[in-house]
Amino acid sequence: MHAPAPKTLAPKTLAPKTLAPKTLKVRIWRGREEGSFCSYEVPARDNQTVLDVVTEVQRRHEPALAYRFACRVGVCGSCAMTVNGVPRWTCRTHVAKVAEAGAITIEPLRNMPRIKDLACDMRGFFDKWQKAGGRFSGTATRAEPPAKVDPANPRRRAADAAIECINCAVCYSACDVVSWNEAYLGPAALNRAWTVVNDERHALRRTTLDLATGEGGCGNCHTQGSCMRHCPVGISPTESIAGLKRMSLLSFLVRDRDAAEAPAGARAEAEEAPA
Amino acid sequence: MSERTLFAAQRLSALLLGPLVLVHLALILYAVQDGLTASEILSRTRGSAGWAFFYGLFVLAAAVHAPIGLRNVLAEWTPLPPRAAGILAALFAALLLVLGARAVLAVVVPA
Numbered sequence: 134m135h136a137p138a139p140k141t142l143a144p145k146t147l148a149p150k151t152l153a154p155k156t157l158k159v160r161i162w163r164g165r166e167e168g169s170f171c172s173y174e175v176p177a178r179d180n181q182t183v184l185d186v187v188t189e190v191q192r193r194h195e196p197a198l199a200y201r202f203a204c205r206v207g208v209c210g211s212c213a214m215t216v217n218g219v220p221r222w223t224c225r226t227h228v229a230k231v232a233e234a235g236a237i238t239i240e241p242l243r244n245m246p247r248i249k250d251l252a253c254d255m256r257g258f259f260d261k262w263q264k265a266g267g268r269f270s271g272t273a274t275r276a277e278p279p280a281k282v283d284p285a286n287p288r289r290r291a292a293d294a295a296i297e298c299i300n301c302a303v304c305y306s307a308c309d310v311v312s313w314n315e316a317y318l319g320p321a322a323l324n325r326a327w328t329v330v331n332d333e334r335h336a337l338r339r340t341t342l343d344l345a346t347g348e349g350g351c352g353n354c355h356t357q358g359s360c361m362r363h364c365p366v367g368i369s370p371t372e373s374i375a376g377l378k379r380m381s382l383l384s385f386l387v388r389d390r391d392a393a394e395a396p397a398g399a400r401a402e403a404e405e406a407p408a
Numbered sequence: 409m410s411e412r413t414l415f416a417a418q419r420l421s422a423l424l425l426g427p428l429v430l431v432h433l434a435l436i437l438y439a440v441q442d443g444l445t446a447s448e449i450l451s452r453t454r455g456s457a458g459w460a461f462f463y464g465l466f467v468l469a470a471a472v473h474a475p476i477g478l479r480n481v482l483a484e485w486t487p488l489p490p491r492a493a494g495i496l497a498a499l500f501a502a503l504l505l506v507l508g509a510r511a512v513l514a515v516v517v518p519a
Contacts, residue, residue, distance in 0.1 A: 313484040343412070352415035353480075378415070385416040 157228060158236040159186055161198065165247045170238065171195070183223035183231065184212050187239060187251065200251035207365070210301025214251050215240040220306040222365045242306035244319075258302050261318045265350070266341030267325035272334055280334045292331040295324050295373045297366050304360035304370050316349035320360035320370035323351050327373035330380065346381040354378070414476050421473035428466045453515045460516040467508030475501035 155177040160170040175189045184202055191198040202212035207225040214223050217231050217238055231237060245253040273280060282289055304320040305311055311319050318326075326345035329335045345351055351374045360370040409417075439449060453459045479497035482488050488496070 310484075346412045346415065348411050350411060352411055378419075381412060382416055382419055385412065 156235075157181075157186065157232065159190060160236070160238040161187070161190060161195075161251065162240040162247075163195075163198070163250055165249060168247075168250075177228070177235070181228045183214070183216050183221070183226045183228060183237065183239065186228060186237070187214075187223060198251070199249040208299075210299040210303075210365075213242055213301045213303050213306070213365075215242055215306065220303040220363050222301060222303070225365060242302055244306050244308065244311045245302065255302060258305050258319070258321070259300070261322040261349075262300065262325055264344065265318045265322035265326040266337065266344035267322060267329060269329055269332070269334075270336045272336045282333060286333075288331040288333065291376060292328040295328045295368055295370070298324055298368055298370075299366070301365065303363050303365055307359040307363040309357060309359065310353055310355055314349070314353055317353045318345070318349045320354075320374065323354070323377060324360075324368060324370040324373040327377050330377070342377070342380060342384060345377050351377040351381065414479075417472050418476040421469040421476075424465065424469040425473055428462070428469065431462070432466065450515060450519075455518045456516060460512065463512045463516070464509075467505065467512055471501050471504040471508060474504060 156174045157177040159173045159175060161173065162168060163171045173190045173194050175186055175193070178185070184205060187198070187200050188202075191200070200212070200214070202224065203209040205212070205224045207222055210222065212223045213220060215221075216223065216226060217233060219231070220242055221231075223239075228237060239251065241247050241251045241253040245255055245258060248254050284290075284293070298321055300321055302321065304324075308317075308320055310317050323345055326341050330338045330341050330345070332338075335341065354371075354374045356371060356375065358371045361368075361372070364370065475497040478500055479493050482493035482496060483490050486493070
């Protein structure tokens with residue numbers, strides 16, 4: 134018997150890979166107010182976020198590149214930048230979603246002074262949060278039992294709809310009115326004011342309403358809706374500001390009994406609240 | 409005047425202007441369709457307390473509403489400081505008031 138001849142398989146010849154690895158062209162702002170865009174090329178990867186790209190540029194090309202990030206998962210809001218002209222959280226933005234012809238342009242957020250490269254000075258933004266009366270001032274002491282707040286109450290529901298803001302300043306950067314009017318408090322600060330004027334535990338509701346409707350307040354909003362369009366957590370500051378306008382007008386006509394005048398000392402404390 | 413008062417004044421004057429403008433437009437259409445002459449119109453408006461009140465209110469509301477908007481436009485789009493924008497807007501309010509009052513008096517005061 135002859136053993137069957139072993140099958141000889143011709144070695145599998147694979148076509149040589151001639152495709153070069155895909156690359157992504159990145160233009161990044163370098164400098165402060167005066168500066169220019171620098172171009173880099175980084176490998177294009179699957180599931181790559183814009184923050185990954187910035188990190189790659191810093192680690193492999195430009196160690197002096199300044200930018201901010203912390204959590205990398207859309208919780209802290211510190212990595213917000215302007216990507217192809219749109220303010221975004223870079224950690225939650227996939228390159229595939231925003232790249233135009235294999236290129237992205239990254240700048241710092243708008244409407245704030247630039248410190249270096251992609252980092253901007255957010256002090257003015259946070260100061261306005263205080264100027265709008267956003268600091269909570271309780272009516273009860275620690276010794277008292279917690280307030281019973283009905284979650285179905287319309288005011289509580291209005292506050293709940295706006296409460297998840299994490300102050301990333303994307304809305305502030307998107308707002309044209311902020312760019313025209315330096316005194317305008319901006320969407321985030323007014324959104325915060327709307328949550329506290331609807332909080333029945335807040336002692337200074339009248340003061341907050343006065344601050345949020347005074348100079349630079351809600352009356353300056355043009356209802357363009359950019360804040361609502363770009364908010365990464367889906368809040369509508371536009372709606373909050375419309376609520377403040379409505380409340381301001383109603384309280385102008387009928388003194389709101391719920392928002393009783395706060396003691397003078399407490400009012401002064403709120404107005405002088407540190408940034 | 410505080411920002412809040414100006415905001416309320418502009419919204420409340422807009423509330424008045426809405427129906428007043430609609431009636432004014434309807435009136436224009438009626439007068440044109442019906443072929444009323446100027447003397448026929450004047451014969452109806454002169455000595456009429458109703459038309460005096462209607463157009464007097466119209467002029468007042470317009471003189472409050474438009475200058476507040478103009479002040480905002482000047483403050484946002486020109487390098488004028490807010491105070492200068494306020495002064496210009498106040499002058500514009502006075503102009504509207506004078507021209508409007510002159511027009512109303514011309515059609516309601518009996519010849």
